[in-house]
Structure formats: structure tokens, C-alpha cells
């Protein structure tokens with residue numbers, strides 16, 4: 116039980132086939148990024164899946180997830196309002212950029228014109244003006260990553276779950292995206308959890324870092 120704002124990873128333990136993968140107990144304050152690092156296969160993505168409510172049934176999980184004091188542990192994924200960003204932009208290939216954005220838009224933005232205006236404003240914010248009607252396949256990797264970020268933000272997430280979101284970008288784009296993502300988390304006071312192998316991501320995130328699976 117908690118009334119603290121932010122995201123609370125309360126005594127979480129994940130097991131797979133009876134084997135302990137990880138144990139985490141950590142609070143993420145609003146506007147800060149908790150970075151999770153550790154060797155491949157230790158369960159970092161599975162931790163995000165547990166937080167987001169989409170952990171595969173093969174895992175056994177203990178512990179609770181609180182978001183702004185509310186126990187989310189048994190709330191279905193689609194009602195947790197957690198924004199996800201992955202290594203791949205995962206845009207719908209049969210939809211235009213604009214339609215991809217409308218797909219993510221929070222339900223309380225109603226009316227066709229208002230929805231379109233919100234999507235256009237977000238595109239501008241991301242430096243993507245003029246791309247509304249484009250086929251996502253014709254965009255660069257960096258542009259696709261920003262469309263994915265725009266789509267996530269339009270859903271007005273209450274927390275961000277970031278799984279290696281910059282790893283497919285070149286150095287320059289990576290720096291831009293870090294700046295955007297971490298800046299927006301701070302500006303909107305959203306707690307975020309970042310899984311990465313890159314110490315530069317962790318340094319740019321500027322928050323606490325936990326290493327899992329490395330303590331003998």
C-alpha cells in the first residue's frame with residue numbers, strides 16, 4: 116500500500132521454470148527515469164512486461180506495481196495507461212503516419228478536427244511537420260522512431276516503459292531522441308523505466324541505475 120506519486124516496483128520477483136530471474140524493489144519518482152541494466156537474458160524486458168501487464172504466462176511473478184498510489188498489479192494492460200517504446204518503432208505499415216498517430220490518441224480527445232489538430236501539433240513538436248500523409252516505410256529510422264514516440268505521447272501515458280528504444284539509431288539521432296524522451300518525461304512529470312545496455316543512455320537518463328543479474 117502506498118500513496119506516493121510515481122511508479123513503485125514493490126518487492127517484485129520473477130521466476131521462470133522455477134528459477135529466480137530477478138528481484139527488484141524500487142520507487143521511480145515522477146519525471147525521473149530508472150535505468151535497468153544487466154546481462155542478456157536476465158529478465159529486463161520481462162520486468163517491463165510485468166510492469167505493463169503483459170508478462171507471458173510462462174513466468175511466475177511476485178510483488179506489486181503501484182502507479183500514483185494505485186495498485187496496478189491486476190489491472191489489464193490496456194487500462195494501465197503506460198506508454199511503451201521498443202527498439203523497433205512498430206508502426207502499422209498499412210496506415211499513414213497520421214493514421215498511426217490517431218491510433219494512439221487518448222480517447223478523451225474527441226471530434227475529427229480536434230484529433231487531427233492534436234496529431235499535427237505533435238508532429239510539429241517532433242520536427243516531423245509535413246509527414247502526416249506519408250507511408251511510414253518511406254521514413255528514415257530516426258523519423259520512424261520519432262513517430263513512434265509521438266504516438267506513445269499522444270496516448271497521454273501515466274508512465275513510460277522504454278525497452279532499448281534508441282539502439283537502432285545512429286549516434287546523432289540517438290542523442291536527439293534521448294533528449295526528446297527524457298526531456299518529455301521530465302516536462303510531463305511521468306515516471307519512466309529504461310532498459311538498456313548502453314551506459315551513455317543511462318548517463319543521459321540522469322536517474323538512478325540498477326544492475327540486475329550481476330551480483331553473485
Ligand SMILES: Nc1ncnc2c1ncn2[C@@H]1O[C@H](COP(=O)(O)OP(=O)(O)OP(=O)(O)O)[C@@H](O)[C@H]1O
Pocket residue numbers: 131153154155156157158159160161162171173
Ligand atoms: N514468452 C516467453 N516465454 C518463455 N520464456 C521467455 C519468454 N520471453 C522471454 N523468455 C525467457 O526469459 C528470460 C528473460 O528474457 P528477457 O527478454 O526478459 O531478458 P533480457 O534481460 O531483456 O534480455 P536481453 O538483454 O537479451 O533483451 C530468457 O531466458 C528468455 O529466453
